[in-house]
Amino acid sequence: MNILLTGDLTTCLQLAGIWLDPLTMDDALDSEEQEILVTLREHRIEQYASYLWHTYEGCSPMEVNSKVTDELNAWLPYEGEYLELQQVTWGLPITFMGAGVHDESDFWEASWGTEIARLFLLDENKRDHYVWGAHKIMRDVKRTLDESDDLSCALAWLFSSSGNTLIDMSYEEGANNGLGAGNWDGLELITDMHHEASELLGRAVNAFKLLDENNDLYGQFCGDLIRAYWQSIEEAHNVCDIYGADSAPYHRNTIGDPSAASAADPEPDLYAVRDRAA
Amino acid sequence: MFNGLTQDELAAALLNVPAVELEAINLLREHPAQPGNLFPTGIAPEVYTNATIEMVKYSRACADLATRMRLLPSQALAIPDDDLIGGFSL
Numbered sequence: 001m002n003i004l005l006t007g008d009l010t011t012c013l014q015l016a017g018i019w020l021d022p023l024t025m026d027d028a029l030d031s032e033e034q035e036i037l038v039t040l041r042e043h044r045i046e047q048y049a050s051y052l053w054h055t056y057e058g059c060s061p062m063e064v065n066s067k068v069t070d071e072l073n074a075w076l077p078y079e080g081e082y083l084e085l086q087q088v089t090w091g092l093p094i095t096f097m098g099a100g101v102h103d104e105s106d107f108w109e110a111s112w113g114t115e116i117a118r119l120f121l122l123d124e125n126k127r128d129h130y131v132w133g134a135h136k137i138m139r140d141v142k143r144t145l146d147e148s149d150d151l152s153c154a155l156a157w158l159f160s161s162s163g164n165t166l167i168d169m170s171y172e173e174g175a176n177n178g179l180g181a182g183n184w185d186g187l188e189l190i191t192d193m194h195h196e197a198s199e200l201l202g203r204a205v206n207a208f209k210l211l212d213e214n215n216d217l218y219g220q221f222c223g224d225l226i227r228a229y230w231q232s233i234e235e236a237h238n239v240c241d242i243y244g245a246d247s248a249p250y251h252r253n254t255i256g257d258p259s260a261a262s263a264a265d266p267e268p269d270l271y272a273v274r275d276r277a278a
Numbered sequence: 279m280f281n282g283l284t285q286d287e288l289a290a291a292l293l294n295v296p297a298v299e300l301e302a303i304n305l306l307r308e309h310p311a312q313p314g315n316l317f318p319t320g321i322a323p324e325v326y327t328n329a330t331i332e333m334v335k336y337s338r339a340c341a342d343l344a345t346r347m348r349l350l351p352s353q354a355l356a357i358p359d360d361d362l363i364g365g366f367s368l
Contacts, residue, residue, distance in 0.1 A: 009297055009303075012303050012306055012307070013300070013303065015306060015316075015317075016300060016302035016303055016306055016333060017333065017337065019302065019306070019317045020302050020326075020329055020330045020333040020334070021330070021333045021334050021337045024337060041334060045330070045331055045334060046327055046331075048330065048334070049323075049326055049327040049330035049331065050323065050327070052326075052330065053321075053323055053326045053327070053330075056317055056319055057319060057320075058319075
């Protein structure tokens with residue numbers, strides 16, 4: 001047997017292929033293991049070798065999974081984590097940071113979260129918030145803020161307007177848009193995006209802490225929001241005038257959303273907010 | 279200037295190609311198979327990794343070459359009439 005393996009070059013070459021590159025023998029692997037190996041072979045060949053080495057050294061499949069997963073996590077240059085090796089076939093572990101107003105998250109537990117949400121008439125008990133109208137108001141408020149102000153980052157995070165996909169999307173939104181399954185162009189791009197998103201989120205959290213601690217700033221901030229809100233009402237009425245008197249009665253269910261004719265008018269609620277901000 | 283290649287010359291050229299030196303083959307020869315253990319064990323991870331990377335590159339190169347050869351355009355052969363069955367020619 002040994003003479004055959006070491007003396008016959010062709011046999012030796014075939015054996016080397018089966019040993020170190022078993023994907024040449026597709027039928028020898030079940031589909032899930034093959035999928036993982038194909039991904040590792042294409043993208044992380046060191047972990048491909050490690051997977052095979054641990055296997056031949058007698059590790060159990062669970063041990064191999066754990067060891068290679070740890071190696072992949074150590075290699076990631078940003079905050080991300082493969083929880084199990086199977087995830088490697090889904091692409092890079094992306095951390096979405098979108099504001100949790102759409103989710104059951106810490107958003108409502110933070111005092112600033114409920115206060116800001118109340119300014120925009122978001123209801124804690126109603127999870128399907130529709131906030132694009134508030135987005136315009138946020139944009140108007142941002143104009144009054146210093147571009148470098150952390151409050152700009154806070155608003156950008158709350159209303160998905162930073163331009164950074166990781167900041168603007170929650171896990172659910174990312175999944176619905178197919179962004180969790182390896183649709184990124186490259187590691188370099190996602191690394192830059194992640195660094196930028198981390199910075200924006202850090203500044204947003206600083207802003208909310210500042211609002212909590214500084215009543216004057218909070219009042220000014222709320223005042224800007226209210227002014228932007230009334231401005232949006234005037235603009236919306238102007239739009240109604242343009243389209244004529246036959247237009248549908250003006251109602252809104254969120255700030256700045258004049259199209260929802262069936263919704264209750266929330267403006268009386270805003271009076272209380274405005275008084276408090278003043 | 280290249281003036282063509284006969285079948286015998288092609289075969290001779292291929293036979294004269296030296297065998298590729300692969301670390302994997304050296305490892306197999308240095309650690310021959312034992313009963314119940316077809317592949318070598320106890321090799322340092324970095325040695326194994328380097329041999330694997332080399333093997334994968336070699337596999338890819340072979341696959342790429344096979345693909346390129348399949349895509350080569352066909353060439354008309356100049357065969358003497360006497361060699362054709364029944365002297366049939368186009």
